[in-house]
Amino acid sequence: MIELIDPISKQRLEESPEGLRNENGIVVYPLINGAYRVAASDNYTSNFGLEWNTFQKTQIDKFSGNTVSEERLFAQTNWQKNGLEGETILEVGSGAGRFSQIMLDHTKATLYSVDYSEAVEANYRNNGPHERFKLFQASIYELPFKQASFDRVICLGVLQHTPDFKASVKALVEMVKPGGELVIDFYPIRNVFTKVHGKYLLRPILKRVNHHRLMSLIRNNIDFLISIYTFNRRIGLGVFNRFVPICEIERTLPKGMTPEQLKEWIILDTFDMFSPEYDQPQRLSTVAKWVKEFGMADVDASWVTYHGKLEAPTVRGRKV
Known part of the structure; x- marks a missing residue:
């Protein structure tokens, strides 16, 4: 069992049907819709x-009919399917639980899953209740766990959206037990042109638009944007698609989806481009350096390929 610690008072916490109780038996963090709420929902996420x-x-x-999340998880971690019995995994930034589902269905580990947003409710609807699944709404900087507790810590697709990327890496390393493993990925800086992109040109404006309004704006214009993107590709001017306010369809989305699934994924990824408060891509070498600085050894930093041609800059290491 992982020892639960109040990130504010540093007192030990105990689980109960009502929530997390402190040493005086008082529920300090309620259990709401399947998740222990260690953070308020009114935050940057x-x-x-x-x-x-x-x-x-x-x-x-399990709902989409493809295996892209499964392929990505096992390509990035090199974990053995149906293994990890008796181990504990901390997943930080779980969203709707795409990787939670894979870890619950294809490993035997106990999963402690954290997200700072109300996405925990979607994750619980997708994956809970489950005897090996514990869900928390908490900040990466105020995790409710004793440090150096977990056999494996994983954080995929999240770090670039935190206020202080380096401090976030440190917070993750602190949760890994000696001999344990860390696996992270993030948005990369590929070259000097990375931020010469419609995403970064429009984000300062669009991230301030009401999120419901932004979602509607994208939905109402997505067919037009897809037609521009497709036309540019057809006439050999795909290079200009970096300035079209739509996600990179060719390089980032899985193959084999129905037209309806593809459109839904494009709306999702386009909203994901413009709505976050923070978007801070990093160089692979820089993140590897930070991971070593905070006490990880045997650090491997590489581009991992999965699902045919999709890529993810991944850093793995073991705690000294």
Whole structure:
């Protein structure tokens, strides 16, 4: 069992049907809709709460009919399927639970899953209740666990959206027990042109638009944007698609989806481009350096390929 610690008072916490109780028996963090609420929902991740409760099943393999999340998880971690019996995994930034589902269905580990947003509700609807699944709404900087407790800590698709990327990496490393493993990925800086992109040109404006209004704006214009994107590709001017306010369809989305699934995924990823408060891509070498600085050894930093041609910059390491 993982020892639960109040990130504010540092007192030990105990689980109960009502929530997490402190040493005086008082419920300090309630259990609401399947998740222990260690953080208030009014924070910089409100867009993700809307995003994942709107697109609750879009990226979940067992609902979508594809295996892209399963392929990605095992390519990035090199974990053995149906293994990890008796181990504990901390997943930070779980969203609607696309990787939670894979870890619950294809490993034997106990999963402690955290998200700072109300996406925890979508995750619980997708994956709970489950005897090996514990769900928390908490900040990466105020995790309710004793440090150096977990056999494995994983954080995929999240770090670039935190206020302080380096401090976030440190917070994750602190949760890994000696000999344990860390696996992270993030949005990369590929070259000097990474931020010469419609995403970064429009984000300062669009991230301030009401999230419901932004979602409607994208939905109402998505067919037009897809037609521009497709036309540019057809006439050999795909290079200009970096300035079209739509996600990169060719490089980032899985193959084999129905037209309806593809459109839904494009709306999701386009909203994900413009709505976050923070979007801070990093160089692979920089993140690897930070991971080593905070006490990880045997660090491997590489581009991992999965689902044919999709790529993810991944850093793995073991706690000294």
